[in-house]
Amino acid sequence: MTRHRESRPDRRVVITGLGAVAPGGIGIKAYWELLTAGRSATRTITHYDPSPFRSRVAAEVDFDPVREGLSPQEIRRLDRAAQFAVVAAREALADSGLAVAALDPGRIGTTLGSAVGCTTSLEQEYVVVSDGGRHWEVDHGYAVRDLYRHFVPSSMAVEVARLAGAEGPAAVVSTGCTSGLDALGHAAELIREGSVDVMVAGATEAPISPITSACFDAIHATTPRNDDPEHASRPFDRTRNGLVLGEGSAVLMLEELEHAQRRGARIYAEIAGFASRCNAYHMTGLKADGVEMAAAITAAMDEARLGPDRLDYINAHGSSTKMNDRHETAAFKVSLGEHAYRTPVSSIKSMIGHSLGAIGALEIAACALAMEHSTVPPTANLHEPDPDCDLDYVPLQARVQRTDAVLSVGSGFGGFQSAMVLARPDRRMP
Missing domain, CATH: 3.40.47.10 (Thiolase/Chalcone synthase)
Incomplete structure (x- = not known):
């Protein structure tokens, strides 16, 4: 099939689907209820023993991959951050009502933002192959066969592209804490320039791990307010003393405006700038x-x-x-x-x-x-x-x-x- 650009100066980009995996609730409905209630999802870290660290609080996602419909193969293959992205992308696709199977797959693209990639799996596997850090010369024979997927963050975008049947541009954008915004900005530009009509775009992260805690402790960026986790994150407050780590994913369906209007899609908003x-x-x-x-x-x-x-x-x-x-x-x-x-x-x-x-x-x-x-x-x-x-x-x-x-x-x-x-x-x- 011939691929072509339909470049026009008036191409506009709109959001037609939302999906979220967030602390305090999975899915857009639970996410919005948490936010509008003003309820904090921060708590003492449960993913690992946080006692050695200066900051011991985080906003964790209560995530059961089986309950969220992931297969045993997906659970084995995918890092926690990739699992988040797949679940969020499924919701966004369903929310958009877009019949992707009826579209030219070359006109659908994928972008994901992530600052630290598959940190959770990489750290877990290092602990295994190094026997808890006791050996400098690690035994790769103990590593899982999908370790290379965790080493290459682009594997997460591939999983979302596979889910959507997207054969257009696919990329991971990694610009630290602006990765999510920048991934959406990149996706919008691909639609504006005419490379694609639809983008499955967003970001995902599962950074709550010992190595991340150690890194942020070293620069005193995270809060030491461990005795009151629920109120530890207090932006713009005189008594604030550091950020609280979180995890989660949001994936959005982006479409060219006329493409969305022709099918009668619900439009949440336009990415105007x-x-x-x-x-x-x-x-x-x-x-x-x-x-x-x-x-x-x-x-x-x-x-x-x-x-x-x-x-x-x-x-x-x-x-x-x-x-x-x-x-x-x-x-x-x-x-x-x-x-x-x-x-x-x-x-x-x-x-x-x-x-x-x-x-x-x-x-x-x-x-x-x-x-x-x-x-x-x-x-x-x-x-x-x-x-x-x-x-x-x-x-x-x-x-x-x-x-x-x-x-x-x-x-x-x-x-x-x-x-x-x-x-x-x-x-x-x-």
């Missing part, structure tokens, strides 16, 4: 003025053809670290001017933790749901606002309001700064 910048400054540090994030926000808003006064909600990165929360507060003021003070802002990491590369996709799914239900999710655990963070952070309780245009931002180690704008297709200026 996306931009990314790098501060080229420090591996983990951020400049206080937030100019690089502000530049990404301005570029995304310009692409969306929306002025600051058209913005109804900001889904913040809100990691619950002193430096990040002040950095992005400054970025909102620089990019949005006085309208930053009139725009509701919230961080869902207060409830589901920070799932590294997956969080951007989970946040975009939350933004699409905020538009669908005209409800802004709250920032949980925000009782004592930081005087340096003086915007409207929607503390404690969800807020009912119409949301026609939403901004979501991400900030990642390495200096990555990304911004995405969602809008109702009928609200954009020509």
Whole structure:
């Protein structure tokens, strides 16, 4: 079959399906109920003995692969992060109502974001082949036959592509904590340029493991508030003292607008703008003025053809670290001017933790749901606002309001700064 591009300058990208595996609940319905209730899913780590570590809390997913319909072969073959992605992708495909079998498979693509890939399986297998770390010269004979799949993160995108029957472009985007946003941005661009009509896109992560705990402990990025796990993640609060690790996956079905309209699809939102910048400054540090994030926000808003006064909600990165929360507060003021003070802002990491590369996709799914239900999710655990963070952070309780245009931002180690704008297709200026 001949493959061709249908490049047109007016190709627009919309979200027509959502799927989620998240702390506190599996599936979009449970995910949204958790967020709007302002309920935290953070707890003491149960995946392994956390007692040797400085930070011993995380937002874990209660995930049973058998209950979620994975076969014994899939359970054996797939890392936990890949299992999350497959389950989320199944829900997104079903939610979209798209009959993928009737489409040209070359016009369907796949992108997944992930910061740390198949960390869980790699660490587990290292423990086995090294006899608990006692041997430098490991015995590969003890390793599972699918170890190479865990070593190559692209295997996760392949599994999602196989599920969807997608033979178009397939990739894993790994840009640290902005991976989820960047994977969706890449997917949208493939549709806009005419390479594909449909993308199965999102992100997945299962980083809650001893090696990850050790890495974040070393730089004191995670919270030591171990005696109160439920309230440990408190973005923009004066008493915040570090992020809480999380895990999970969100997969979205993206379609070219006319393609979706022809089949009468439900449209959650349009991906109206996306931009990314790098501060080229420090591996983990951020400049206080937030100019690089502000530049990404301005570029995304310009692409969306929306002025600051058209913005109804900001889904913040809100990691619950002193430096990040002040950095992005400054970025909102620089990019949005006085309208930053009139725009509701919230961080869902207060409830589901920070799932590294997956969080951007989970946040975009939350933004699409905020538009669908005209409800802004709250920032949980925000009782004592930081005087340096003086915007409207929607503390404690969800807020009912119409949301026609939403901004979501991400900030990642390495200096990555990304911004995405969602809008109702009928609200954009020509």
